[in-house]
Amino acid sequence: MAKVIMIQGTMSGAGKSLLAAGLCRIFREDGLRTAPFKSQNMALNSYITKDGLEMGRAQAVQAEAAGIEPSVSMNPILLKPTTDTGSQVIVNGKAVGSMSARDYYARKQELVPVILEAYRNLEERYDVIVVEGAGSPAEINLKENDIVNMGLARMLHAPVLLAGDIDRGGVFAQLYGTAALLEPEERDRIRGFIINKFRGDRTILDPGIAMLRERIPIPVVGVVPMLDVDIEEEDSLSSRLEGKGKGASAPAPEGRIDVAVIRLPRLSNYTDLAPLEAEGHAAVRYVSGVRELGTPDLILLPGSKNTMEDLRWLRMSGLEAAILKLAAKGTLIFGICGGYQMLGEEIEDPYGMEAGGSMRGMGLLPVRTVFGRSKVTTRSAGNLSALTGDWEPLSGAAYEGYEIHMGETCILEEGAAQAQIFAGGPERVLGLCRKNVAGTYIHGLFDKGDVAERFLCLLAARKGILLEEGGGLDFQAYKESQYSLLARKMRRALDMERIYRILEESERSRV
Structure with a gap:
């Protein structure tokens, strides 16, 4: 049975996808067969697997970071927005039609068996599964029948690392407020906070981290800097487009x-x-x-x-x-x-x-x-x-x-x-x-x-510019160098010893 760890965020764009990709590369470098998983992804960037099935691009990138072939088991449900209120719904790599947000919300519990089957397919083949949530777990209007954040964590018995985006401001309020809005059982699943996208001297955060720990007994397991790495991001949130x-x-x-x-x-x-x-x-x-x-x-x-x-x-x-x-x-x-x-x-x-x-x-x-x-x-x-x-x-x-x-x-x-x-x-x-x-x-x-x-x-x-023939970029080698750079920077920023302990605890909790 694979060990599991889940990255959730205080909001969309908190950096979950990149953090998950970095953990996939770190675990791979440490000799562990690792796979990403996201039960439901909403994105216009998609990828076609070798068997002609469609999945979210972010999980394909994470699979690449883990050194494995992308599979739709890593993203069994993909929503591709077609209007402001509706999306094309793709299940196990194939489009099953378009639905309004309300219709999909009413039917999504029907997809739980699909999600669990996909996860079990990975669990049988890998040592570690890095699970990514979506948006925020504290969207209290959407918590009922949740299949992508705490609802999924409960199904998978997954410990959670909650990431907040300090670059947008108010990171302590993000982390505390998100945890405070959760039910006690959900809050207990959060085994660590990550302060993401930090610029400057980390020591200036120490008083805030200490005060946060006084108010809620969840440790900060890392302060990740604004990462200067060139790795694909998702849709219009990407800084490439800004x-x-x-x-x-x-x-x-x-x-x-x-x-x-x-x-x-x-x-x-x-x-x-x-x-x-x-x-x-x-x-x-x-x-x-x-x-x-x-x-x-x-x-x-x-x-x-x-x-x-x-x-x-x-x-x-x-x-x-x-x-x-x-x-x-x-x-x-x-x-x-x-x-x-x-x-x-x-x-x-x-x-x-x-x-x-x-x-x-x-x-x-x-x-x-x-x-x-x-x-x-x-x-x-x-x-x-x-x-x-x-x-x-x-x-x-x-x-x-x-x-x-x-x-x-x-x-x-x-x-x-x-x-x-x-x-x-x-x-x-x-x-x-x-x-x-x-x-x-x-x-x-x-x-x-x-x-x-x-x-x-x-x-x-x-x-009228002369370019040297044969001097073009080897894009595949370039991407590999960026994954390795991401892993190095994240190792320095995260308490990996604690994260490995959380992984071991996750395995014992399911026995």
């Missing part, structure tokens, strides 16, 4: 490539851009207004959980018109998944999977997308097509990625003569390009192989 567009109409620094990513309201899988962000040659910025767009070297339209609504926003904000003007002047435009669909002539939604009806696309690629009832979730690997013209430097580049999308996209006869298949083949087109515009369904296109390096060399050459 302030990237402010003042971004200014050109990129001398000798760097200016990449403008359109920050769609329902942006999904923005981690596609992480390899380009990690490269020192590119200045990647997120743009949400016309004045921020400027004249970049590349405009990238990323994935979207609601392509039609985000295209409508693009149109209403004036960004569509600005992008079309730049495209006409020769600026490179690249779309991924939902962004690829937007670049086409038309989007049709006969079954109301998104907004319903039909909608004119941006008209930059001769394709039409029709949303069906089923969802494509599959991994994909191969080589990009033999390309000519603007995209020729990418010709034949090896890639490995995955698809997550509603809808099938077909090439229209009108305009097809000027277009080239970007990826895939005539029987299954995974992307198309025409002149300076290209799009693809392949997520993770830049993660492996030489696509990212060739892409940057293409942009650099157009800008």
